[in-house]
Amino acid sequence: MMQQYQPATSHAPLLEVDNLVVxxxxxxxxVHAVSGVSLQIARGETLGLVxxxxxxxxxxxxxVLQLRRPTSGKVLFDGQDLTAMQGDTxxxxxxxVQLIFQDPIASLNPRRRIGDIVAEPLxxxxxxxxxxxxxxxxxxxxxxxxxxxxxxxxxxHEFSGGQCQRICIARALVLNPEFIICxxxxxxxxxxxxxxxLNLLEEMKSRFGLxxxxxxxxxxxxxxxxxxxxxxxxxxxxxxxxxEQLFAKPAHPYTALLIEAIPVPDxxxxxxxxxxxxxxxxxxxxxxxxxxRTRCPRADARCSAExxxxxxxxxxxLVACHHPLI
Amino acid sequence: xxxxxxxxxELPTPRGNLRAVDHVNLTVGAGRTLGVVxxxxxxxxxxxxxxxxxxPKKAKLSGRVMFDGQDLLQLSPEKLRKLRGRSLAVVFQDPxxxxxxxLTIGTQLIETLQEHLELDQATATKRSVELLAAxxxxxxEQRLTQxxxxxxxxxxxxxxxxxxxSCEPKLLIADEPTTALDVTIQAQILDLLAREQRRRHMAxxxxxxxxxxxxxxxxxxxxxxxxRVVERAPTPALFKKMRMPYTEALLAALPRIDAxxxxxxxxxxxxxxxxxxxxxxxxxxxxxxxxxxxxxxEKPDLAEAETPxxxxxxxxxxxxxxxxxx
Amino acid sequence: xATLELTIEEDVSALPARRGRRLGLxxxxxIGWMTLMFAVAIFAHVLPLPSPTDMDMLxxxxxxxxxxWLGTDGLGRDELARLIYGARISLVVGICxxxxxxxIGGALGMLAGYFRGRFESLxxxxxxxxxxxxxxxxxxxxxxxxxxxxxxxxxxxxxxxxPAFMRVARASTLTLARREFVIAxxxxxATHARILLRELLPNVLLPLLAFFLLGVAVTIVxxxxxxxxxxxxxxxISSWGSMIGEGRxxxxxxxxxxxxxxxxxxxxxxxxxxxxxxxxxxxxxxQGAL
Numbered sequence: 001m002m003q004q005y006q007p008a009t010s011h012a013p014l015l016e017v018d019n020l021v022v023x024x025x026x027x028x029x030x031v032h033a034v035s036g037v038s039l040q041i042a043r044g045e046t047l048g049l050v051x052x053x054x055x056x057x058x059x060x061x062x063x064v065l066q067l068r069r070p071t072s073g074k075v076l077f078d079g080q081d082l083t084a085m086q087g088d089t090x091x092x093x094x095x096x097v098q099l100i101f102q103d104p105i106a107s108l109n110p111r112r113r114i115g116d117i118v119a120e121p122l123x124x125x126x127x128x129x130x131x132x133x134x135x136x137x138x139x140x141x142x143x144x145x146x147x148x149x150x151x152x153x154x155x156x157h158e159f160s161g162g163q164c165q166r167i168c169i170a171r172a173l174v175l176n177p178e179f180i181i182c183x184x185x186x187x188x189x190x191x192x193x194x195x196x197x198l199n200l201l202e203e204m205k206s207r208f209g210l211x212x213x214x215x216x217x218x219x220x221x222x223x224x225x226x227x228x229x230x231x232x233x234x235x236x237x238x239x240x241x242x243x244e245q246l247f248a249k250p251a252h253p254y255t256a257l258l259i260e261a262i263p264v265p266d267x268x269x270x271x272x273x274x275x276x277x278x279x280x281x282x283x284x285x286x287x288x289x290x291x292x293r294t295r296c297p298r299a300d301a302r303c304s305a306e307x308x309x310x311x312x313x314x315x316x317x318l319v320a321c322h323h324p325l326i
Numbered sequence: 327x328x329x330x331x332x333x334x335x336e337l338p339t340p341r342g343n344l345r346a347v348d349h350v351n352l353t354v355g356a357g358r359t360l361g362v363v364x365x366x367x368x369x370x371x372x373x374x375x376x377x378x379x380x381x382p383k384k385a386k387l388s389g390r391v392m393f394d395g396q397d398l399l400q401l402s403p404e405k406l407r408k409l410r411g412r413s414l415a416v417v418f419q420d421p422x423x424x425x426x427x428x429l430t431i432g433t434q435l436i437e438t439l440q441e442h443l444e445l446d447q448a449t450a451t452k453r454s455v456e457l458l459a460a461x462x463x464x465x466x467e468q469r470l471t472q473x474x475x476x477x478x479x480x481x482x483x484x485x486x487x488x489x490x491x492s493c494e495p496k497l498l499i500a501d502e503p504t505t506a507l508d509v510t511i512q513a514q515i516l517d518l519l520a521r522e523q524r525r526r527h528m529a530x531x532x533x534x535x536x537x538x539x540x541x542x543x544x545x546x547x548x549x550x551x552x553x554r555v556v557e558r559a560p561t562p563a564l565f566k567k568m569r570m571p572y573t574e575a576l577l578a579a580l581p582r583i584d585a586x587x588x589x590x591x592x593x594x595x596x597x598x599x600x601x602x603x604x605x606x607x608x609x610x611x612x613x614x615x616x617x618x619x620x621x622x623x624e625k626p627d628l629a630e631a632e633t634p635x636x637x638x639x640x641x642x643x644x645x646x647x648x649x650x651x652x
Numbered sequence: 653x654a655t656l657e658l659t660i661e662e663d664v665s666a667l668p669a670r671r672g673r674r675l676g677l678x679x680x681x682x683i684g685w686m687t688l689m690f691a692v693a694i695f696a697h698v699l700p701l702p703s704p705t706d707m708d709m710l711x712x713x714x715x716x717x718x719x720x721w722l723g724t725d726g727l728g729r730d731e732l733a734r735l736i737y738g739a740r741i742s743l744v745v746g747i748c749x750x751x752x753x754x755x756i757g758g759a760l761g762m763l764a765g766y767f768r769g770r771f772e773s774l775x776x777x778x779x780x781x782x783x784x785x786x787x788x789x790x791x792x793x794x795x796x797x798x799x800x801x802x803x804x805x806x807x808x809x810x811x812x813x814x815p816a817f818m819r820v821a822r823a824s825t826l827t828l829a830r831r832e833f834v835i836a837x838x839x840x841x842a843t844h845a846r847i848l849l850r851e852l853l854p855n856v857l858l859p860l861l862a863f864f865l866l867g868v869a870v871t872i873v874x875x876x877x878x879x880x881x882x883x884x885x886x887x888x889i890s891s892w893g894s895m896i897g898e899g900r901x902x903x904x905x906x907x908x909x910x911x912x913x914x915x916x917x918x919x920x921x922x923x924x925x926x927x928x929x930x931x932x933x934x935x936x937x938x939q940g941a942l
Binding site: 062065067090091092093094095097098099101102103106107108109110111112120121124125168171175 | 832836838
């Protein structure tokens with residue numbers, strides 16, 4: 001298993017997101033889904049991206065793949081700018097980056113057989129030989145823990161959510177990609193199945209040498225698989241850091257709030273009723289300055305006037321806050 | 327306050343009869359909170375529907391549901407309707423579907439109050455504002471004129487709780503009240519439910535799939551698997567000394583925030599049994615790590631452990647090493 | 653690897669018994685009637701039938717007999733032969749016209765629902781114009797200028813069906829195009845053509861086919877109405893509609909002349925509707941999953 005954490009500076013990162021902005025119109029108004037996010041993900045690393053729903057984390061994931069075109073900013077994959085690519089070049093590039101979705105059943109075409117679904121990426125990639133395709137499909141299905149002989153001829157609705165997610169993972173892996181964006185891959189699954197899928201993702205990562213962007217709203221899940229974690233709030237990054245460090249010593253008040261809100265399965269830990277005030281404001285009209293200030297216990301005049309930039313507070317840990325906790 | 331005696335629910339399906347709830351016994355006293363924990367399809371929602379007498383028409387229900395000294399199964403539909411909403415209230419998982427999308431929040435609240443408490447318009451409006459303020463909704467007067475879709479998920483759930491609490495119910499059933507919400511909002515809603523429950527001294531049934539949610543917020547926990555209660559105990563006792571392997575496995579499968587990243591999770595292999603094909607033995611035996619021949623052949627009864635309050639259905643309960651296997 | 657053991661064997665036995673679902677006696681009656689209609693229509697000229705256009709002025713409105721099983725009409729033509737040859741026309745028009753609607757309307761609808769934007773507005777707008785045009789006036793105008801023929805009739809009915817098929821196709825494409833499997837295909841680098849044909853078409857086709865059967869039923873009725881008004885097939889060719897029209901004149905003397913084709917049309921239309929509904933219900937893949 002890939003355990004070592006590689007600092008993003010050691011070599012050129014596999015994925016570099018530079019000042020990415022995604023805005024789209026809703027009626028007459030504009031949703032500021034992602035407002036100037038910069039990230040680096042090193043080869044072989046898992047970056048966890050957490051935030052509440054509507055914070056723009058899924059939009060960011062799709063903007064990386066150019067499924068939603070960014071308003072401005074750059075997405076460098078292996079040194080090449082995806083935002084500048086069009087048509088066939090982009091389609092070829094997408095084969096090196098794959099996506100796994102939250103709802104495994106909805107992400108499989110209900111009228112196609114599993115064998116065809118998993119072979120589809122190969123068809124698109126131009127693997128003409130049916131025997132070769134069959135072999136690759138069988139291999140990848142076996143790798144995700146499904147018996148190819150029993151699975152290929154069936155339709156998606158014959159499988160449970162957990163099995164469908166395995167099929168989705170198989171489809172993502174069949175082209176041997178370098179990078180996988182997992183968009184809430186386990187939040188639609190039951191607790192007992194969730195652990196199976198998380199373990200499978202970890203195993204596939206080390207086996208195929210993958211780099212992962214793991215998007216989720218559940219910090220405990222993110223921590224279980226990530227080397228580094230980025231916390232997003234209302235379109236901006238609040239904090240980025242190595243996972244252990246970030247959870248042990250959160251620097252941003254929002255990270256602290258998220259950690260505190262996780263239900264602990266221990267009756268002796270009485271849930272504390274403290275600062276859990278309010279809900280995120282609308283991304284149509286985000287607050288000025290620091291976007292978290294409306295819910296932040298430490299906010300003052302400076303927070304509304306001045307937007308905090310990401311700065312280093314500890315080795316590898318960056319925070320965008322005027323009044324960090326460390 | 328409520329006692330569920332030997333309740334069983336069977337649903338006819340094209341694949342045969344589905345035993346959704348299999349002879350369940352539960353009690354909740356006034357001012358107490360019972361947590362019902364289980365994965366999707368374990369029958370916990372059907373159980374709550376059985377208590378409310380809101381089962382699908384085809385469903386066959388047997389047993390007794392005693393509420394406040396009356397058997398709900400014997401009540402006339404008219405009496406039952408009066409009871410529901412008045413002394414028996416429910417909060418559902420998805421507030422978007424449980425609130426009427428074409429009526430304002432005010433209308434829905436005021437109508438409930440007028441119908442059950444026979445208040446006049448002015449008093450009902452005043453009560454509605456008080457209720458909305460009590461569940462933590464800012465600017466309650468303005469909210470009365472808004473429609474459900476104009477509120478966020480957390481706010482909608484607060485409104486649903488306000489409606490449920492409006493007639494001072496004696497029993498509140500919260501069916502996965504926070505599953506559709508973010509962690510921070512989940513904590514707020516759970517705090518709100520706990521606070522109101524204490525303040526009104528009502529009985530509450532909290533249905534969830536997350537052991538972490540019930541840990542700090544319930545007096546007693548019933549763990550359900552494949553339609554049966556497999557372990558039942560006062561919350562502190564359960565977490566200190568779980569006897570049923572399923573409960574243990576469920577807890578172990580939760581990613582823990584204090585564990586190091588990339589720790590493989592002890593997942594439960596396989597998946598829950600098909601409820602239309604009853605197993606001869608213990609329904610958890612195919613997935614249980616301790617299962618022996620007897621477990622596959624014979625169904626264990628829910629029996630008392632060292633204390634009368636702690637019951638479990640297992641031939642080989644975990645001895646003194648709770649958590650050790652995890 | 654401990655997490656990867658999956659008990660698929662157990663699931664195999666737990667497969668939903670979808671194939672063996674009871675279709676009901678009514679469905680088989682409908683299928684039987686449709687098969688009979690198709691068979692007699694196709695083999696009409698092989699069957700030992702008198703010519704449907706030979707008049708026998710001595711045997712006008714003859715009752716049922718061994719020679720004329722269903723009697724003769726007002727001009728002494730064999731009623732059974734006319735019914736069967738009429739079935740030919742009714743079925744040909746009833747099937748070909750909706751095929752025109754299905755292909756053109758279906759394709760337009762899918763493209764509109766998938767690409768959205770200006771193309772969609774254009775398609776939806778022009779369909780609205782077509783829908784707003786009174787169909788009878790169109791039929792009158794076309795037959796007046798281009799003449800009465802089966803081909804013209806089929807084309808008119810086909811064009812009139814396009815907007816409805818377009819709407820069905822566009823509605824299902826709109827919901828499907830937002831589903832994650834379509835986004836997944838885009839993420840895989842699939843071309844638009846591939847997404848439309850491989851991912852969307854199989855899903856849009858079934859609602860379209862169910863609607864097609866409904867379209868057949870409606871077209872048979874409309875063709876009947878047009879022929880009844882004298883705008884359909886040119887005499888002496890028979891179609892059920894024109895037979896009802898001709899039978900109207902002798903409604904008091906021999907009501908069967910109007911009722912026999914009406915019954916044939918009623919049963920056929922009912923069969924198409926029944927089969928369409930049943931097929932839609934059993935081919936919905938989500939039905940089997942509980």
